[in-house]
Amino acid sequence: MAARTQVPLVPLTGCLLAAALTAGCSGGSSAEAAKPRGAPALTKAQAQQVLASYAATANRAGRGLDGRALRAIEADPQLSMDTAALKLGRAVRQRPPNLAFAATTFYVPRLTGYPRWFAADTATGKGDRTLRHALLFTQAGEGAPWLLTADPYPSEQALNKVALDRDGFATPVDPHAKDLAVPPGKLAQAHAALLTDGPRAGGASVLADGAKTSETYKALKQGERTLAGRGVTLSSRFSPAPYKVYALRTKDRGALVWYVLKQNEAYSATKRGRLAVSGDLVGLAPASAARTRLDTTVLVQYLATVPPKGRATVNGMYRKAIAAHGS
Incomplete structure (x- = not known):
């Protein structure tokens, strides 16, 4: 995360699509008992130590543009995305500034x-460069x-909507909870x-219109038409990425949910010179590969709020290309 929060993402091939997209739960049940169940994952003091340790190691990785160092402090999907961001940083010779977290509130589930x-x-x-984060840390097993x-x-x-x-x-909140709109x-x-x-x-009506849903789709379609006018054909498909879904109960009995999509893009052109490895793809393949x-x-991470009734609202995201192959 340290690497990509400070390295600005520039547009993808065609200078259109990145801008458009940018505009597992353990425990609990679908209806939690009145009395708290389970034990807190850790104390808030311990959570602060986890965050401080993460920042220190992330800063070392950023100074050295060393993706290998992230393996000790990140798991997928974050690891793959931030490793790609460091490759971009190396390619453009730009190191991230020092990472420092401020005004932190921890949400520790039982x-x-x-x-x-x-x-x-x-x-x-x-100031104007302030960036909010909805960090999610996991521990795979005892002692991990x-x-x-x-x-x-x-x-x-x-996150201030989360109930305590x-x-x-x-x-x-269980991923299969049935007391929610979805x-x-x-x-x-x-x-x-x-x-x-x-x-x-089918099924899309559960999501409210907005910049990260309906407006993104419109922008993608417009991008495809623009590229077609330049002699480039683009095919883009999204699918659920194979990662756990995490959710916390909110004050209105809804849920705040973290989930991930995978986007596969295929660009093609009949003439050479119409395609280039540029923008967010730099560092993932040789410049002349395409x-x-x-x-x-x-990969695209999302944060969404789901009410008990109505439509879910997508209110957070992080997008990063992690692989590129040209021919």
């Missing part, structure tokens, strides 16, 4: 097993390290359908 996890609402940067697993950028202070019990701890585990499929086939796609074909893999 859990009954592993993976254990917790969330943190925090910020980096100052705490690793940053997800960090979508919320467009608002979405009388001891200040949060409640996890089960958290089905959000990724609905979102993928919307971005691939539009708001009228002659008449370019295939990319992108």
